[in-house]
Amino acid sequence: MSTPETTFWQPATETMSRDRLAAWQWVKLRKALEHARTNSKFWATRIPDGLESLADFQERVPLLYKKDLVAAEAVDPPFGILPSTDPVAGVRFHQTSGTSGHTPLRTFDTARDWAWGVDMWCAALHAAGVRPGQKGCVAFGYGLFMGFWGMQDALSRMGCTIVPTGSMDSVTRVRLIVDQGIEVLGSTPTYAMRLLETAAELGIDLATESKLRIIVTGAEPRSAATTRTLTEGFGARVFDFAGMTELGTVFMFECPSRPGACHIIEPGVVEEVLDPETGRPAGYGERGVRVMTGLGREGIQVFRYWTDDVVVKRPWHDCPCGRTWDFYDGGILGRSDDMRKIRGISVTPVLVEDVVRGFDAVAEFQTVLRTDGGLDKMVLRIEPRPGADQAALAAGVRDAVKRLIGLQPEVRLAAPGELPRFEAKAARFHDERDR
Template identity: 45%
Template sequence: MDPNGYWNPRHETLPRPHLEELQLTRLRAAVARARAAPGPQGRLLREAGVRPEDLTRLDDVRRIPFFTRDAWMDAQQAAPPYGGLTAAPPDAAVRRHLTSGTSGKQPLRVLDGPEDWEWISEMWCYAFWGFGVRPRDRVFLAFGYGSFIGFWGAHYACEKIGCLTLPGGNMTTETRLRQILDDEATVVCSTPTYALRLAQEARRLGIDLAAGPVGRVLLSGEPAGSIPATKRLIESEWGARTADTAGMTELGTVFMFECENRPGGGHIIEDNFLEEVVDPVTGEPVPYGRQGERVVTSFGRGFLPLLRYRTRDLVVRAPAGRCGCGRTWDLYDGGIRGRVDDMLLVRGTNVYPRAIEAVVREHPEIDEFQIHLYTRDGIREEIDVLIEVPGHRGTDGNLAARLAKSLGAAAGGLRVGVREVAAGSLPRFELKARRVRDERIVIGGGDTREATG
C-alpha cells in the first residue's frame, strides 16, 4: 500500500501496453482453469475449441462464448446445488453466499475457498484506500450480515487495512445511528437508499448528522450511488464526502470504485477484471462514450471461474485520462447506469428508474418515493410517482406540479402523475431498493393477468 493514494501502486499506474500484457496472461490462466472444469463453462470452451495457447491478443476474448445468468440458474437446477460450476471440490470451500434475489427463480449460489476470500477482501482494499480510508479510521458497516454477499468483503478489507471495524448487523436503524455516534465512526458503508434512511431517522431523533464524526460515506449496491442529485443529498444530510462502488455476488467482490478525485465515474479494477461493453441486442463491442451492456471476465476467483459473463448492467466506458489521479485504469462514466432488464416500457416509451430517481432526488424534502405502473379502464397504461413529504417540509404547495413536469421530460415526454401519500406508508429498504410497483393488466390471446414487480 502507498500513502499517496494507491493500494497497489505498481498495478494501478501500469502503462496500458503493460496492463494489457498482464490481462492477457491472466486471461489464459482463467481459460485453462475453466476449460479443465466439468461444468457448463468448461463445456462451452471445449465445444468452441478455445484453448489458452490460442489467445494471442486481448481481442481474442471474443472467441469465448458468452455465459449468462439463465445458463447459471439452469445448471444449478440440473445439478443442484452448485451446478457443477466450481473448479475445485465443494468440500474445499470455506464460504457460501447467495444473490439477493432473482425475480421468482431460486437465487444463485456461490462458493469460495480461502485464497478466493483473501482476493475478495483485497479488491475492496483498492476501493477503500482509493477513497482515502486509512488505518486511523473507524468504519461502520450498515449491513445485515446475512447470506447476501453485500459488504462482507468490505468488512474484512477494513480489518486488513487496520481500521477499527464496526459491524452493524442485527440492529434497528436507531441503534445503528447511536453506535455510529457513540463509537465516533469516521466512515459509513451503506446502500444509497439506506444512507438516506439513516438521515431521515436522525432528523426524527433530533440528531444533527452533519455535525457528527462521519467524514466519508462509501456507497454500493444500487445505481443511485452515481446519481449526482442522490449523492448531493446524502452529502448534505451527512456533512460528508461520498464515493460510489459496484460489485456483484457472481464475482464475489467489488470491480469498480470511485477515487478521491471523484471524476464522475468509477475506475475499473483492470488488473483483476477484463471488462467489455457490448450492444445488448447484437453482442458486438461498442466504443468509448456509448452505452452498452457490461460483460466481465474475472481473473481472481479460482474456485468459481467466470468468463464473459453478461451482467445486464448498463455502462458507458471512458478512458483513464478522464481522471487526474494517475491511475491508468479506464472508468465507467456515471457508474452503473441501470440494468437492461430494469427498463420499463410504458405506452411504447422506454423509461429508466434511474432517470426518475435523478429527478426526485433534486427535491430533498421528499423522504421516499415509488414508481407505480397500472392500467386505467383496462386499456391505457399509466405511470405515477408516489412521494412522501413529511410535514410538507420546505414545500411551496406546487411541488407535485413542478415534479410532474420534470418527470415527463425524463420519461421521454410521457405524462407522469405525482401523488403525495402519507408519511411512512411506502416501503423502506436496507439493501437494494425495489421502488417499482407494476400492476398493469396484460391482455392478449384471451389471457388477462396482473403483473407485479
C-alpha cells in the same frame, strides 16, 4: 506530500502501462481458462481449444447469461456443474439477492478466492481515503447476500476498527455513528437516505454532530440528486462502488480525483462493453452493456458474463489521478433489463429517482406502472416530509416528471411511514401492467 506509496494500495499494478496491463490480464486469464476447462463440467464444454490471445478469447468464447448459471446449478443443487474446485474447500457461502426476479445464484469462495476479493476491496477503499486507525461501520444485514461482507473484512485487513451493527435498527445505528465517532460508513444509497431521515427525526445533524468523512455506497444505481442529498446530509464525501456475487468482489470504485469516474480494477477483471442491439464492442464514450470476466477466483469462475449493467467507458488518461485503469463515467447508469416503455418513452428507475429526489420535501416514493382503459400510465406515490405543502409538492413532482421525462404521472400522497424502507437493494419500481 502525496507519493505513489501513499496514493495507491498497490502502486505497481495501479500505474503499469496499458500494454503491460493487457499482458498481465492475458497471463492470468489463460491460467483461469485452463483451470476451468480441466475441472468444471460446465466450462469444459464452453471453452474452445487453442485460445491464443485476449482478442481470440472475446471472439470465440460465447456470452454467458444468468439463466445459464441458474440452469447449471439446478442440475445438482446447490452448485451443480459450475465448480472448478471441490466445494468442500469453500470457506464462505453467499447468494445473490434475487431482487431482479431471478432465482438466486448460490456461490462459494475458497480461502484464496476470499483473500483475492478482499484485496480488491482494499484497493478501492484506499483510493477513497480509508487509512489504518479509522473507525468503520458497515450498515447491512450480515446475511447470505454478499453485499458488504468484503468491505467488512477489507477494513479489518487495513487496520481499521470495525463497529458491527448487523442486528441494530436505524435509530440505534444513528446514535452509534455519533457516539462511536464513526469515520467510514458503508451501505446502499437507499439505506443511507434512511439513516439521514432517521437522524432528522431524532433531531441529529450528522453533518455537524458526527465524524463521518467517507461514505461508500453500492448494490444499486445512485442518481445525481441522491448523491447531492447524501453529501450534504452527511457532510462527507460519498463514493460509488460496485461489485457482483458472480465475480465474488468489487470491480469498480469512484475516484476522488474526478467525481463520477469509477475506475475498473483491471488486474482482477476484464470488462467488455457491448452494444445491446448489435453485440459489437462499444467504443469509449458510447453507451453499452458490461460483459465481465473474472481473473481471480478458483471455486466458481465466470467468463464473458452479460451483466445487464448499462455503462459508458472512458480512457484512464481522462482522470488526473495517475491510475492507468479505464473508468466508467457515472458508474452503473442503470440496467438494460430495468428499462420500460411507457407510451413509447423509455423509463428507468434511476431516471425517476433523479427527478423525485430533486424535491427535499419527499421522504420516500414508489413508482407503479399500470394499465388503465387499455393505456399505460405511471402512478407515483410520494410520502411528504412533516410540514410540507402537500398540494404544492404533488403538483411540483407531477410537472417535473412531465418536463424532464415526458410523461405526466398520477401523483398520490402517502401517509407518514406508509411506504416501505429498505436496508439492502430498494424495490421502488413496480410494473403491474396487463401483459
